[in-house]
Amino acid sequence: MLDIPSGLNLSASKSLTPIKLGFLESWRLISLSYSDPLSQTQHLNQKYGNVVMQKVGNMEVVYLFGADANRLALLNPDNILSNKKAWDQIIGRLFPNGLMLRDAEDHRYHRRLMQAGFKSKAMQGYFSQMAPQIARAIAKWSPTVGSEKTLAYPMFKNTTLDLAATVFLGMDLGADARKINKAFESTVAASMWRFPFAFPGTLLWRGIRARKIMCNFFQPMIEERKAGEGQDLFSILCRAQDEDGNRYTDQEIVDHINFLMMAAHDTTTSALTSMTYALAKNPEWQERLWGEMLALEGKDLKPQDLSAMVETEYVMKEALRLYPPLSTLPKFSNKEFEFEGYTIPAEAMVITSPIHTHYSDRYWDDPKVFDPLRFGDARKEHKRNAYSWIPFSGGAHMCIGLHFAEMQIKLVIFEMLKNYRWSVPHDYEMPVQQSPISKPTDGLPITLIRR
Numbered sequence: 414m415l416d417i418p419s420g421l422n423l424s425a426s427k428s429l430t431p432i433k434l435g436f437l438e439s440w441r442l443i444s445l446s447y448s449d450p451l452s453q454t455q456h457l458n459q460k461y462g463n464v465v466m467q468k469v470g471n472m473e474v475v476y477l478f479g480a481d482a483n484r485l486a487l488l489n490p491d492n493i494l495s496n497k498k499a500w501d502q503i504i505g506r507l508f509p510n511g512l513m514l515r516d517a518e519d520h521r522y523h524r525r526l527m528q529a530g531f532k533s534k535a536m537q538g539y540f541s542q543m544a545p546q547i548a549r550a551i552a553k554w555s556p557t558v559g560s561e562k563t564l565a566y567p568m569f570k571n572t573t574l575d576l577a578a579t580v581f582l583g584m585d586l587g588a589d590a591r592k593i594n595k596a597f598e599s600t601v602a603a604s605m606w607r608f609p610f611a612f613p614g615t616l617l618w619r620g621i622r623a624r625k626i627m628c629n630f631f632q633p634m635i636e637e638r639k640a641g642e643g644q645d646l647f648s649i650l651c652r653a654q655d656e657d658g659n660r661y662t663d664q665e666i667v668d669h670i671n672f673l674m675m676a677a678h679d680t681t682t683s684a685l686t687s688m689t690y691a692l693a694k695n696p697e698w699q700e701r702l703w704g705e706m707l708a709l710e711g712k713d714l715k716p717q718d719l720s721a722m723v724e725t726e727y728v729m730k731e732a733l734r735l736y737p738p739l740s741t742l743p744k745f746s747n748k749e750f751e752f753e754g755y756t757i758p759a760e761a762m763v764i765t766s767p768i769h770t771h772y773s774d775r776y777w778d779d780p781k782v783f784d785p786l787r788f789g790d791a792r793k794e795h796k797r798n799a800y801s802w803i804p805f806s807g808g809a810h811m812c813i814g815l816h817f818a819e820m821q822i823k824l825v826i827f828e829m830l831k832n833y834r835w836s837v838p839h840d841y842e843m844p845v846q847q848s849p850i851s852k853p854t855d856g857l858p859i860t861l862i863r864r
């Protein structure tokens with residue numbers, strides 16, 4: 414457990430004083446924010462309350478805890494907070510100008526154009542492209558042989574990358590798959606780099622080079638996509654225009670597709686992995702979900718079946734509660750503002766923490782326990798406070814792909830249950846690296862057998 418010296422004055426004055434930490438303490442705290450944000454945020458909240466300020470180098474970092482903090486940060490009244498200024502510092506050199514890295518009117522304009530790719534007609538198109546591809550890919554998975562284990566995480570990563578290529582880019586990556594996958598890996602891994610220097614050989618340097626590979630891959634396809642009638646997301650973005658005839662520039666298209674591929678790929682892989690783990694630990698839920706699916710007509714899913722997969726949705730929500738792919742959401746204060754009687758300074762990094770709220774017993778019964786029925790009509794624990802469950806964030810920046818993610822997750826879980834049963838040893842606990850995007854450090858070894 415961290416030993417943070419006292420010295421934080423949060424009581425009478427209501428003005429924030431940063432915790433005064435020695436170099437080693439400070440380093441340990443920062444490391445924990447990368448390796449185990451749940452322990453770090455729980456510790457800070459228990460020791461200092463809902464508003465905590467820490468000085469990291471020259472920067473003031475303010476943690477705001479609880480659902481009310483989430484509400485304030487996500488609804489962002491009067492533009493007190495900037496997404497751009499926060500995310501630019503973290504992934505700005507790797508995914509510049511992505512939708513999440515924009516603010517206010519500029520963000521609204523870009524989001525409006527992007528909606529074209531998430532309307533119901535487009536979603537139906539993605540469904541018809543994805544469903545057969547998922548069925549084929551999952552049926553081909555090799556069951557576990559002998560005592561060897563099957564690694565779930567890389568399997569999902571490959572499957573979601575192939576799907577992204579089809580649905581987002583309208584192509585089979587073929588020989589480019591390895592190159593693109595590697596470039597992805599490098600750009601996402603680089604977002605872990607804690608220093609703003611990109612010396613040759615560093616993660617950031619490799620990430621910036623990988624970004625160039627991605628840009629050079631997408632750029633030459635734009636003209637053809639603008640002229641064509643493709644129904645993939647890339648083509649839709651190339652043709653998207655608003656009521657005044659405004660369109661994305663070529664560079665904006667490249668920046669958006671780069672960001673979208675990352676935003677969709679690693680988050681969905683993370684969610685599928687946590688669901689697989691939760692279902693392996695709770696095999697009775699595998700059978701329960703399979704029962705729900707057997708009640709649907711036909712052996713292939715149709716779009717209208719998705720809304721009938723109610724308990725599958727509870728399991729998805731519960732997995733996202735326990736393992737939110739983004740455990741913390743950084744914002745940056747444009748101006749001074751008040752929260753719970755404290756003055757939050759301008760120019761501070763303001764951290765809200767889905768994972769902290771998701772594990773808070775203020776909002777959840779037995780928060781550490783996997784219990785999908787907490788989302789059911791009889792209990793509705795997530796309705797106790799609208800901002801207690803925020804794996805997809807909220808407000809203006811709420812994930813634009815959440816229905817897409819849900820559709821893909823339901824299709825994958827349906828095909829998995831149709832083909833297999835899977836398990837982990839009783840005493841197995843998945844080791845999780847929560848930042849930057851939650852994933853198992855051991856790839857999640859499972860025993861996969863044909864149903």
Ligand code: HEM
Nearest residue numbers: 512513676677680681684738804805806810812813814818
């Ligand atoms: C389980 C899967 C997913 C999770 C948990 C997730 C989570 C999130 C979160 C937390 C944010 C908001 C960050 C903030 O407030 O700054 C976000 C934004 C975003 N997500 Fe997702 N995401 C998922 C899947 C997807 C998919 C499949 C797509 C695309 C098809 C996507 C595209 C985006 C985009 C474009 C944004 C930026 C939205 C904006 O700033 O207006 N995400 N996502």
